[in-house]
Amino acid sequence: MSALAVSVSSIDTGQAQKATHLHANPSVNFADKVAETLALLHQTVTEFSLVTQASSLGAEDVVITHLINHNALNIPVFVLETGALHRETLALLERTQALSVAPVKVYRPATDKVIAFVKTHGQDAMYKSIELRKACCQVRKLEPLAAALQGQRAWVTGLRREQSTNRAEVPLIDRTDEASKGQIKLNPLANWTWGDVWHYISINQVDYNPLHDQFFPSIGCAPCTRAISLGEEFRAGRWWWEDEATKECGLHAKK
Ligand code: SF4
Numbered sequence: 227m228s229a230l231a232v233s234v235s236s237i238d239t240g241q242a243q244k245a246t247h248l249h250a251n252p253s254v255n256f257a258d259k260v261a262e263t264l265a266l267l268h269q270t271v272t273e274f275s276l277v278t279q280a281s282s283l284g285a286e287d288v289v290i291t292h293l294i295n296h297n298a299l300n301i302p303v304f305v306l307e308t309g310a311l312h313r314e315t316l317a318l319l320e321r322t323q324a325l326s327v328a329p330v331k332v333y334r335p336a337t338d339k340v341i342a343f344v345k346t347h348g349q350d351a352m353y354k355s356i357e358l359r360k361a362c363c364q365v366r367k368l369e370p371l372a373a374a375l376q377g378q379r380a381w382v383t384g385l386r387r388e389q390s391t392n393r394a395e396v397p398l399i400d401r402t403d404e405a406s407k408g409q410i411k412l413n414p415l416a417n418w419t420w421g422d423v424w425h426y427i428s429i430n431q432v433d434y435n436p437l438h439d440q441f442f443p444s445i446g447c448a449p450c451t452r453a454i455s456l457g458e459e460f461r462a463g464r465w466w467w468e469d470e471a472t473k474e475c476g477l478h479a480k481k
Contacts, residue, residue, distance in 0.1 A: 245285070245438040246428040251421030259422060263414040264293060266398060267382070270412055271300050274379040277412075279303045280371070281330075283318050284445050285423050285438055286384025286415050292432045295327045301382065302329045304374040308366035309340060310447035314437050321433055333370035340365060352450055356468060359450075366447070372407065380410040386418055389444070390461045391470060420460070 253259065267290075270277050279294060281287035281303050294301045303326065305319055323330045343351070343365050352359040375381055385396045400411040415423070420443070427434055437445050441453040444461045454463040459470075 243439070245434070246424055249420055249424035250428040251419075252425035253419055253422055256422055256425060259418055260293075260426070263418075264297060266412060266414045267293060267297070267299055267301065270380055270382065274410065275300075276378050277301055277380040277382065278374065278378050279328075279382040280374070281305050281322075282384070282445065283315055283322065283435055284384060285427060285434055285443075286386060286418075288318075288322075288432050288434050289423055289426050290382060290384055290414065291322065291326060291328070292426075292430055296430075298327070300328075302331060304331045304333055306367050306370045306374070307332045307334050308370075308447050309335060310366065310449055312435075312437060312445065312448045312451070314435055315445060318433065318435050325433075331374070333374045335366045335370055339369070350449070352465075353467060359465065359468070375407060375409055378409050380412055382412045382414060384415055385413040386415050386420075386423075388419055388460070390459065 279287070279290055279301050281291055283305060291303055293299070294303070303322075305322075307316075307319065311319075319330075319332070323332075343362065347354070347358055347361070352362050385393055387394050387396050396413050396416045398413055398416050400413060426432070435442075435445055441455070442451060442463060443454060444464050445451055446464055450465050452463045452466060454460075
């Protein structure tokens with residue numbers, strides 16, 4: 227869908243460059259997009275009151291959390307700490323918890339279930355079959371997600387249409403999401419580009435995961451995420467051994 231847009235000249239001598247330098251490139255209507263996003267978040271709070279942000283601490287999600295904090299929106303944040311995140315992500319989680327005005331709640335999988343799963347299928351179960359990979363996501367992500375969404379009327383995600391073919395038609399307001407249990411799912415960045423995301427991070431000096439500086443555009447669990455190369459699709463580094471069509475963990479599956 228969207229190969230990572232980085233010009234070869236911007237990589238020049240191979241020296242590490244900040245993702246903000248490489249990717250910040252606002253759309254001509256960037257200011258309108260920010261205004262539309264903010265309006266949707268305000269509308270969400272007014273209409274649903276019980277609304278929460280699901281944050282993976284990726285670039286899109288740190289933008290949304292910044293918008294929430296900067297505009298004092300009553301939207302608490304939650305993070306699924308799967309027990310398999312990169313140390314860089316865990317460090318960003320700590321910093322976010324320390325600095326965010328909006329509460330940041332962490333949901334973890336049930337320890338006994340993780341131990342039983344690993345004992346039965348091994349640490350590398352996700353590479354053995356799609357079924358086992360999805361079973362791992364079920365224990366480490368989907369069950370904690372269900373707990374995080376309990377009692378909520380809506381949740382906010384950082385999905386963008388540009389991210390993958392599977393996400394090409396992501397709506398701003400989604401009432402047909404499979405992981406939701408009656409909640410409305412809001413995707414306020416649906417029409418933002420990667421360049422918009424990094425322009426926002428750059429001009430607002432938003433803290434972000436340093437893995438983005440190492441060509442990790444999409445960051446999940448450590449065993450299931452790798453850096454991508456020039457020209458590869460945005461989500462090529464997620465579950466890279468699987469077909470494009472199966473590459474969702476169930477958090478964003480459609481009915
Ligand atoms: S992304 Fe990988 S490690 Fe994380 S829950 Fe899914 S299969 Fe398990």
